[in-house]
Amino acid sequence: MSVNLLDLDAQGLTRFVAGLGEKPFRARQLLRWVHRAGETEFARMTDIARSLREKLAERALIAPPRVLRDGVSADGTRKWLLDVGRGNAIETVFIPEAARGTLCISTQAGCALACRFCSTGRQGFNRNLAVAEIIGQLWIANRALGSAPARGRADEDESDARPERAVSNVVLMGMGEPLLNLDHVVPALRLMLDDNAYGLSRRRVTVSTSGIVPMIDALGEECPVALAVSLHAPNDELRNRLMPINRKYPLRELMAACARYLKRAPRDFITFEYVMLEGVNDGEAHARELIELARAVPCKINLIPFNPFAGSGFTRSPHETIRRFNAQLNAAGIVTTTRRTRGEDIEAACGQLAGRVRERAPRTFGLARAA
Numbered sequence: 231m232s233v234n235l236l237d238l239d240a241q242g243l244t245r246f247v248a249g250l251g252e253k254p255f256r257a258r259q260l261l262r263w264v265h266r267a268g269e270t271e272f273a274r275m276t277d278i279a280r281s282l283r284e285k286l287a288e289r290a291l292i293a294p295p296r297v298l299r300d301g302v303s304a305d306g307t308r309k310w311l312l313d314v315g316r317g318n319a320i321e322t323v324f325i326p327e328a329a330r331g332t333l334c335i336s337t338q339a340g341c342a343l344a345c346r347f348c349s350t351g352r353q354g355f356n357r358n359l360a361v362a363e364i365i366g367q368l369w370i371a372n373r374a375l376g377s378a379p380a381r382g383r384a385d386e387d388e389s390d391a392r393p394e395r396a397v398s399n400v401v402l403m404g405m406g407e408p409l410l411n412l413d414h415v416v417p418a419l420r421l422m423l424d425d426n427a428y429g430l431s432r433r434r435v436t437v438s439t440s441g442i443v444p445m446i447d448a449l450g451e452e453c454p455v456a457l458a459v460s461l462h463a464p465n466d467e468l469r470n471r472l473m474p475i476n477r478k479y480p481l482r483e484l485m486a487a488c489a490r491y492l493k494r495a496p497r498d499f500i501t502f503e504y505v506m507l508e509g510v511n512d513g514e515a516h517a518r519e520l521i522e523l524a525r526a527v528p529c530k531i532n533l534i535p536f537n538p539f540a541g542s543g544f545t546r547s548p549h550e551t552i553r554r555f556n557a558q559l560n561a562a563g564i565v566t567t568t569r570r571t572r573g574e575d576i577e578a579a580c581g582q583l584a585g586r587v588r589e590r591a592p593r594t595f596g597l598a599r600a601a
């Protein structure tokens with residue numbers, strides 16, 4: 231059976247070429263062709279000897295996930311729906327901003343953790359994504375966006391076009407819990423950081439987790455990158471209700487894991503994500519509790535206005551409530567920002583990703599088909 235080269239990081243590729251009787255520098259060449267150039271045909275890899283190209287064509291292939299749909303939101307956010315087999319699809323979202331372009335990547339088809347405010351969690355778990363399916367999302371985005379300016383609208387001023395790649399930051403905040411697929415997430419992270427592949431800085435690659443304590447330690451050991459933790463509640467009682475995983479790894483243990491992680495992390499703070507749910511976790515007393523909790527670990531807090539989906543049973547906190555909550559935290563010296571909601575018109579906002587093809591087929595919403 232052919233090996234999909236998108237499944238292999240530098241180490242895996244070195245082993246693979248060694249198996250063909252080739253030297254390690256061939257692995258570096260292949261990494262550059264596959265990831266930097268986005269090449270899929272061995273025949274076009276001109277600096278590789280013809281005999282090796284032929285051998286590669288027999289034993290290997292470069293197979294990214296198939297793009298089912300490609301949509302651009304009015305605000306420039308772009309979303310790809312990718313086929314991962316058996317009627318399952320996952321989503322990848324690109325968010326262009328003036329100073330950076332962020333790609334939000336999925337790591338599982340569905341998610342087993344059933345957080346009550348999350349659309350992915352509501353659909354249950356299907357399977358872990360392969361390395362090729364995780365890194366394939368960045369591969370596809372890079373090919374589609376190239377070194378174009380990080381935006382999706384043609385009517386904007388082109389003068390601030392940046393020469394580098396459109397994707398400058400990656401966040402593992404799409405569908406799934408990255409730390410429950412660490413065996414595949416780590417090689418994908420290594421490829422993101424590899425200078426022969428995507429060359430992203432560790433500080434610009436962020437793993438977001440609901441708080442799988444032992445796996446936070448494992449990530450710190452295997453591939454420390456920036457860490458975001460989905461907190462969403464300032465006490466165990468409320469967090470147990472919103473995020474069932476809290477019953478297994480309660481706040482005290484989670485905070486201790488965050489403190490341990492910081493010893494290895496490329497940044498000196500953890501980002502705590504906090505979804506604003508009206509009348510559930512957005513009161514003044516919640517903010518006070520959150521301030522106490524946040525003092526335990528050097529952190530920044532990112533408030534996320536809840537993104538509604540059908541049948542969620544929650545509503546987004548009003549703008550004024552979010553503003554006050556944010557101000558209360560800032561006044562206590564906790565650096566807090568509120569996330570701008572992007573891509574809502576194509577259901578690309580946080581927690582709205584639910585890539586089941588069957589469900590999505592009849593919907594069209596202003597999705598512009600990209601060439």
Ligand code: SAH
Pocket residue numbers: 345347348349402403404405406407408438439440458459460503504505534535536537538539580581582
């Ligand atoms: N499983 C990981 C990463 C994917 S979710 C995690 O939970 O951290 C990425 C972020 O979106 C998390 O902070 C998650 O809690 C948040 N989120 C989920 N559903 C949401 C919704 N409906 N509105 C806003 N944010 C949501």
Ligand code: SF4
Pocket residue numbers: 341342343344345348349350351352404405406407440460
């Ligand atoms: Fe899974 Fe994260 Fe959604 Fe919770 S918020 S169900 S952990 S994807």
